[in-house]
Amino acid sequence: MVQYNDRISGRFLQATVGWGLLALFLGFYAAFELKFGSGQSQKAFLSFGRLRPLHANLMVFAFAANAIFAGVYHSVQRLCQTRIWSDHLAQIHFWAWQIIQLTGLVTVALGYTQGRPLAEFEWPLDIALLLIWGLFSLNLFMTLHRRRTPFLYVALWFYIAATVGFGLIFTVNALAWPAGPGKSYPLFVGVADAMIQAWYGQGVNSFLLTLPCLGLMYYFLPKIVKKPLHSYPLAILQFWALVLFSVWTAGARLHSTSLPEWMQSLGLVFCLLLLAPGWAAVINGLLTIGRDDIKVWRNPAVLFFGLGLASFGVYVLFEALLAFKSIHIVVQYTDVISAQTHLMMMGWVGSMICGMAYILVPKLWQHPLYSRNLGRIHFAISLLSLVLMVLALGISGVKQGWSWLAMQDNGLLVYPEFISTVRPLKSLHTLRLVSAGLFLGGSLLALYNFFQTARRGQLQDASKPVEELILPEPQNRWERLERRPEALALAVVALMIISSLIQLLPLPSPQTDLKPYTPLAQYGRDVYIREGCHSCHTQVVRMALKEELRFGPASQGWEYQQDRPALWGQRRYGPDLHRIGGRYPHLWHYQHLITPQTMTSGTPMPAYPWLLKKRVNFKALAIRHATLRKLGVRYGNEDPVLLYQEEAKKIQENLAQAQITVEAEADLIALIAYLQKLGVVDGKQ
Numbered sequence: 132m133v134q135y136n137d138r139i140s141g142r143f144l145q146a147t148v149g150w151g152l153l154a155l156f157l158g159f160y161a162a163f164e165l166k167f168g169s170g171q172s173q174k175a176f177l178s179f180g181r182l183r184p185l186h187a188n189l190m191v192f193a194f195a196a197n198a199i200f201a202g203v204y205h206s207v208q209r210l211c212q213t214r215i216w217s218d219h220l221a222q223i224h225f226w227a228w229q230i231i232q233l234t235g236l237v238t239v240a241l242g243y244t245q246g247r248p249l250a251e252f253e254w255p256l257d258i259a260l261l262l263i264w265g266l267f268s269l270n271l272f273m274t275l276h277r278r279r280t281p282f283l284y285v286a287l288w289f290y291i292a293a294t295v296g297f298g299l300i301f302t303v304n305a306l307a308w309p310a311g312p313g314k315s316y317p318l319f320v321g322v323a324d325a326m327i328q329a330w331y332g333q334g335v336n337s338f339l340l341t342l343p344c345l346g347l348m349y350y351f352l353p354k355i356v357k358k359p360l361h362s363y364p365l366a367i368l369q370f371w372a373l374v375l376f377s378v379w380t381a382g383a384r385l386h387s388t389s390l391p392e393w394m395q396s397l398g399l400v401f402c403l404l405l406l407a408p409g410w411a412a413v414i415n416g417l418l419t420i421g422r423d424d425i426k427v428w429r430n431p432a433v434l435f436f437g438l439g440l441a442s443f444g445v446y447v448l449f450e451a452l453l454a455f456k457s458i459h460i461v462v463q464y465t466d467v468i469s470a471q472t473h474l475m476m477m478g479w480v481g482s483m484i485c486g487m488a489y490i491l492v493p494k495l496w497q498h499p500l501y502s503r504n505l506g507r508i509h510f511a512i513s514l515l516s517l518v519l520m521v522l523a524l525g526i527s528g529v530k531q532g533w534s535w536l537a538m539q540d541n542g543l544l545v546y547p548e549f550i551s552t553v554r555p556l557k558s559l560h561t562l563r564l565v566s567a568g569l570f571l572g573g574s575l576l577a578l579y580n581f582f583q584t585a586r587r588g589q590l591q592d593a594s595k596p597v598e599e600l601i602l603p604e605p606q607n608r609w610e611r612l613e614r615r616p617e618a619l620a621l622a623v624v625a626l627m628i629i630s631s632l633i634q635l636l637p638l639p640s641p642q643t644d645l646k647p648y649t650p651l652a653q654y655g656r657d658v659y660i661r662e663g664c665h666s667c668h669t670q671v672v673r674m675a676l677k678e679e680l681r682f683g684p685a686s687q688g689w690e691y692q693q694d695r696p697a698l699w700g701q702r703r704y705g706p707d708l709h710r711i712g713g714r715y716p717h718l719w720h721y722q723h724l725i726t727p728q729t730m731t732s733g734t735p736m737p738a739y740p741w742l743l744k745k746r747v748n749f750k751a752l753a754i755r756h757a758t759l760r761k762l763g764v765r766y767g768n769e770d771p772v773l774l775y776q777e778e779a780k781k782i783q784e785n786l787a788q789a790q791i792t793v794e795a796e797a798d799l800i801a802l803i804a805y806l807q808k809l810g811v812v813d814g815k816q
Contacts, residue, residue: 354490
């Protein structure tokens, strides 16, 4: 008899549902704000710039990660035929992870953020997350050591790679120098930091989302259809291809920028190579389900697994197409990127989690599913909302991308004003809002189904005889790895380190001859990051004629020598800002930040009235100034507070000439100073 700890899986599954509903609600509310921009909340923590990273972080680290933990704890015990190594560590893992997500939710909403995609949490939370990830890894590997099975089934390979892979990329990306309890600056700077961000983003997709979901699919799918995996060797080959290829694709996210050309081309090659293992997983999964027994497809879990596999296949194809420079230049920074992200989270990850939940809830609470019909209705709603979301965002993105590049016969832009490329998208944003509402409604229906199932059963540890596993025989050629988790983990780490160093070591190092931001402008940059302005504005003009006609000269790598972090952005709901410095007077920036609709009719940009009330913390300013000096910024010996006050006074007096009264210590003054410095080098653009 083996007594499994099923309570821990149940707790993580409960957290998945709670966090998932909150994440979906925030996404729905953010879509509402984007559609009705002029009516956005006057509360800072409800502004779009803060909601967007909150939604993304909750979807990945609260919803998806909790679900993956639930599935891993459940499947590892059964694949190893032994109880989890430490119940206490599992409990610490559960509660600490929820506390980290809750603290991150509050701190990011309050403006404490690093401003880096999917790495917004500040350094204390980064350290806490790494410690808890280490405890989870320890529990996993010790359980593998205690296993009663002779070899490691392929699902365990995916778990091991995901555990060590995500720990590695998160550690590198989190390297920063603290400048107080709620502020830090990354060790990487400029182009190098932009590449690290892209590398980390691809790593999260691969090692935190894709690999664990594939592992869960390879465990749950054969059990639910009651037959072995279609091709075990194909799963092994696909595993190694995914681990190797996915590390090299980051450069494809930064086409037509100052990133070295060979890195961009390398990213394209490996995005194309990823098609093979991606579609191998899809084919392997679908052939495992088969089409002989139609009754199998009436199971909600199988339906969601099928949708997830189909979505993953389309996502991989998306990734390959977007890696081509001719396509990338059209759709990058448009809603096409959002369509790809939603295809990943709603279609691939979300569907796999739903399929797993329809298996786990009846099993853990030891009661049949309340209603399979409700499960099938939930599937239909999810499918409809996914199709609507991808179509709405895809059409919106292509339409806007072509509008950006449209040229007249005389060589001028057809739409020189950026807002003219945004206004026509309102109807498609309505469809996006409807899709988000449908998906949220379907999730509430699933919650009702799960609740009714759970209330009729009871969550408790399972005590069962050693069960018959539907597993293949071990392959002799992989025998050493199949019996030694440490060897497998070391092989994955070695591949990742070698591949990553080849890309990251040649990155240009920052020069020290560029004049640093003034204390006022640097503090304004911190305000810009705090308010999430980089969520809607990029700061990189790509090396393309039509980009330069719209925004100005292409951005050069040496211009980012003082940028910690790099703010190249992911989406343009507003124009690129890298060349905005000196284009408009201080009064224009004041009015644009306080009453944006009066300056640009139809803009989705929110107002920032709280910037008039919030004041600079001069003690924090001095600490940040000293921290940047330690990182190599060439500041002089002047008092940063005096320099701040001197420059702020000039902007205050300039606004006073237009009968605008603003305190010199107001955050608005600092933000204006930063915007006026963008693209200005030694007094020139």
